[in-house]
Structures are given as structure tokens and as C-alpha cells.
Amino acid sequence: MENKSERPLINPVIRLDARDNVVVARADIPAGVAVPEENITILEPVPSGHKIATTNIKKGDPILKYNTIIGFAAEDMVPGTRLHKHNIEFQAYDRDYAFSQEYEPVEYIPEEQRATFQGIVREDGKVGTRNYIGIIILSNCAATVAQQIARHYTPDVMAAYPNVDGVVPFIHSKGCGGDSTPEFVAQLRRTLSGYCRNPNIAGMIVVGLGCERNDLAGFMADEKLERGSKLETLIMQEIGGTTKTVAAGIEIIDRMLPEANKVKRETVSASHLMVGLQCGGSDGFSGVTANPALGMAMDILVRNGGTAILSETTEIYGLEHTLTRRAVTPEVGQKLVDRMNWWLEQCAGRNTQIMGKVSPGNDAGGLANVFEKSLGGVKKGGSTPLMEVYKYAEPVTQKGLVFMDSPGFDPASITGQIAGGANLVAFTTGRGSCFGSVPSPCLKLASNTPMYNFMETDMDVNCGQVVDGDKTLEEMGQEVFDHLLRIASGEKTKSEKLGVGTVEFVPWDLLLLG
Numbered sequence: 001m002e003n004k005s006e007r008p009l010i011n012p013v014i015r016l017d018a019r020d021n022v023v024v025a026r027a028d029i030p031a032g033v034a035v036p037e038e039n040i041t042i043l044e045p046v047p048s049g050h051k052i053a054t055t056n057i058k059k060g061d062p063i064l065k066y067n068t069i070i071g072f073a074a075e076d077m078v079p080g081t082r083l084h085k086h087n088i089e090f091q092a093y094d095r096d097y098a099f100s101q102e103y104e105p106v107e108y109i110p111e112e113q114r115a116t117f118q119g120i121v122r123e124d125g126k127v128g129t130r131n132y133i134g135i136i137i138l139s140n141c142a143a144t145v146a147q148q149i150a151r152h153y154t155p156d157v158m159a160a161y162p163n164v165d166g167v168v169p170f171i172h173s174k175g176c177g178g179d180s181t182p183e184f185v186a187q188l189r190r191t192l193s194g195y196c197r198n199p200n201i202a203g204m205i206v207v208g209l210g211c212e213r214n215d216l217a218g219f220m221a222d223e224k225l226e227r228g229s230k231l232e233t234l235i236m237q238e239i240g241g242t243t244k245t246v247a248a249g250i251e252i253i254d255r256m257l258p259e260a261n262k263v264k265r266e267t268v269s270a271s272h273l274m275v276g277l278q279c280g281g282s283d284g285f286s287g288v289t290a291n292p293a294l295g296m297a298m299d300i301l302v303r304n305g306g307t308a309i310l311s312e313t314t315e316i317y318g319l320e321h322t323l324t325r326r327a328v329t330p331e332v333g334q335k336l337v338d339r340m341n342w343w344l345e346q347c348a349g350r351n352t353q354i355m356g357k358v359s360p361g362n363d364a365g366g367l368a369n370v371f372e373k374s375l376g377g378v379k380k381g382g383s384t385p386l387m388e389v390y391k392y393a394e395p396v397t398q399k400g401l402v403f404m405d406s407p408g409f410d411p412a413s414i415t416g417q418i419a420g421g422a423n424l425v426a427f428t429t430g431r432g433s434c435f436g437s438v439p440s441p442c443l444k445l446a447s448n449t450p451m452y453n454f455m456e457t458d459m460d461v462n463c464g465q466v467v468d469g470d471k472t473l474e475e476m477g478q479e480v481f482d483h484l485l486r487i488a489s490g491e492k493t494k495s496e497k498l499g500v501g502t503v504e505f506v507p508w509d510l511l512l513l514g
Helices: 140-151 182-197 216-222 242-260 290-303 320-324 330-347 360-364 370-381 410-420 449-454 473-488 494-498
Strands: 022-025 051-053 062-065 068-073 116-121 132-137 166-170 201-208 231-235 266-269 274-279 307-310 386-390 400-404 424-429 442-446
Touching: 022 062, 068 370, 116 473, 132 140, 132 182, 132 242, 140 166, 140 201, 140 242, 182 201, 182 216, 182 410, 201 216, 201 242, 216 231, 231 242, 274 290, 274 370, 274 410, 290 307, 290 370, 290 400, 290 424, 290 442, 290 473, 307 370, 320 330, 320 370, 330 386, 400 410, 410 424, 424 473, 442 449, 442 473, 442 494
Parallel strands: 132 166, 132 201, 201 231, 274 307, 274 424, 307 400, 386 400, 424 442
Antiparallel strands: 022 051, 062 068, 116 266
16 A cells, blocks of 8 residues: 655645636645745745746736636735735626627546436436425424424334335425515425425425415416325314314325335436536535536536536625536526526615625635635536526426526525525535535535545545545546436435434525525
8 A cells, every 4th residue: 555655745835727817725824935836935824725926916906816817916926926815805796798609518438338327217208316205394484393293203113115205304494484576486386396206205294283374275286286195185274273283294294105116226328317517615625626526426417428517606606606617508598697697786885795705614715705715616517518597496497507596595595596496505615514405315426535534424435535636627627427326226425424414405585585
């Protein structure tokens, strides 16, 4: 076995593009360290993941990372200077959307040669990666009923149904009171119906109180849902209250479970995978390791006929032009610009991320502003064409790389992706997000080795191996793709083993801006 202590010393900085005027610290670097590869000497302590000037930079000059503008110099700087929010000025600048000018069609892998996984084929032809029964509520008034029905199905009860992953409640605080404008009601309803239709759901009960604004009749009609053996409804005021509704719910699920338990996994094409892409708790390495590795995995998935859903509109701001340039048509690119303009209009004058300032964790991790964060975030989508843009929670029907409008708040964003049909989620993190999701399992990708080792019970893949010099980005991307296939085939993620994901159902409130 190779002794890592005998390896040649690794360059203490990472150069991302030959045209950049900054490099990234591979680890904490004290003042006085010489970096001969860049012909600089570090002038002050630089934390891991932060940036260092490699040339003389004048006040007002653009700061380039991946040969992309992430801000402008707030003062004159010399080589070896640490760059962060104190000397990088955030300001909007003109970007050429160049709609579809860089579009190149995907070279698909022949169907007979495509990757496969062990999936659950549903009657409608969709393929699940998990097999849950759910209880979803029309409004917060039915939350306790949904929880009490689910609590009945303890591990001892479920032992008789080994092919069912669980009985889970999907509760929220919406549906009665608050904003009941048509746009908000329509968004909530398509989110709820999207969960009912997700291929990871074997059966669902819709529960309401009976007098909520999100009424059952309107919900079923608007979403074109029909009652049946796999979709039942309960109204508390019609049944006789909490106790009777809980009993009725248990009776229904007792009927659903034997049928749901009959499923058998079978070999299916990776073209049936639809992966929601997320990043949370990002750091200076997220855009160097985990995000581009995930992007390479998605390039592989798309060539295999699958679908990748990029989201978090506020976290691609400043880099949206990299997507519009490779949009399949100018109309698709314009859809993305329209959604971005909506966000900019709604957030004007507010202390929200799209206005430039990132979270304290992002800041500490080396991200100076939202442009730099977006630079990493957009890399999750890989390099294939942008094929379509969807509103939040709309059913995703287009194969390939697509975009779904959503806030940057991870639970709300992922809820929209799952409602759209995602049967897997891939989540990159640099600071250490402990997120999980149900019914679609969440694979967590760590951007750096120290965090991965410290939080190994939550992290599935260590993309920090790229920084360590142990793997190339291409090798890392293939590893991520292979891991997704195993998860899709039934292997449990770390969050599933910990039981994380049952309370992360968060339909987007349009008043949530960020």
C-alpha cells in the first residue's frame, strides 16, 4: 500500500483556469509561504478554500475564478494578497446571454449499452427507487392525524412487509389562512399532487379537515386526481373527528400494505433516473470538487438517457448566462431569464442572498458573494444542453438537463424537485449539511476530506479526494454516478440509516425569498 507520507508535496494552491488572477488555498496557508508554481509569496494567513491574488490587481479590475467574474477589486492588490468580501466588491454587470449559441446535441449511449439499476416498475411505466406509503395533508389542520396514522406503523409492524420502505406523513403549515391567491394555491396543489404521483410512492392517503381553503374537491379536480386503491381520501369533519379519522387511515393502509409489498426490483435502464441536484452549506471547495464531480456524473446520466434537475434560482444568479448559451432553443433560455428577473424584482431592497450577501457558513468557507457561490452551484448541472425550464413543482417530462425555479432554501427546493418527479437527490456540501429526504433518497457529497472524516456518519461520498490528489474529477464523477446507481437499486444512504428525511417536506411559500 502506498505511504502517503512519501508522496511528493502537493502545490498548496489550486489554479482553476490559466486566465484567472486568483488561486484557491488547498489547505490553511501561513504567511510567508512561497508558491513557486505561481511565483508568489503568501502575505497573510489564508484559510483553506479562500482565494489568493496571483498578479497585480487594480481597484475596479474584475476578479476572475474559472475565468468568470465573481466581483471587482475594492482596492489595489499585489500578488500573495488574500481576497475575500473585504476587498472584493459585489456589483451587477452586463452578461451576454447568447441564447443557444453554444448548444451542442447530446451524444447518447446506444440503449443496449446503457447503465442499469434495479428499479421498481410502476403500472404507468415510471420507475421508483423506493417503495413508500404516504399520508399527505391538504392543510396544517390535518397534521396530527397524519402523524398519528404513521406512528402506528412501527418497525415491528413493518417487519411483515419487507419490501415496503415505510409509512410516512407529509405535513406542512399551508393550505388554510395566509396567502390564498390563485398562484399560491395552484403551486401548493401541484406540489401535493406531485408527491402523490412520484414513482417512489406505492400508495397515498390525502387527509383534510373539511373547511380549509385548499378544499379536497378543488384539489382533486385541479390536479385531475381520481380515488382508487392507491389513492384514498379522508375528511375529518365527515368521518367524525381525529380518533375516527386515524382509525380509518390505519384501516386503509392495512389494505394497501400487502399489495405494496408484492413489488419486485428488476433491471431497468438508467434512463429512468431523475436526479434532483442541490448544494447546501457550500464552501470554497464546493465549486472545485463536489459540484463539478456531480456535474460530470450528470453528464454521464444524460448520455444514458436520464434526467438531471438543477434548481435554486437565487444560487445561479450571475452565472445564468452559462446556461442560456447552451439552451436547446432561445425560448428555453428566455424562460430562465424571466424567472431570474422575477426574483430580482421580488428581492429588490431586501436582505436576501440574490442581492449579494451569502450565509455566515458560506462566508467562513471562502465564498465572498453570491456570484462566487453561483459559480460553483451551476457546475452541478454538468455541460450538457439546457433542455427545458419548469416552474416550481411542475411535472418534469423532458429528458436531459432541465431547470426548475425554486428558492435556495434546500428543503423547499428539494420538495419541488420531488414533486416534479425526482426519484433520487444528490446534495453537495462543504460545511456539512445533514439533510435527508423522503420518499426520494438523498446522496450527500462532501467537498473536502476534513469535513467528510469529521461527519462521516452523514456523508456518503468524499469528493475531497480531488483536492487531496487521490482522484481526478473524471474519476470522482464516475464514482458518484456508480454510487447513485447503487442507491437507486436499494442501497441505503447515510441519511436513510439515520432516519433523516421524514420532516423535510416543505412546500415553497411564495413569500419565502432566498
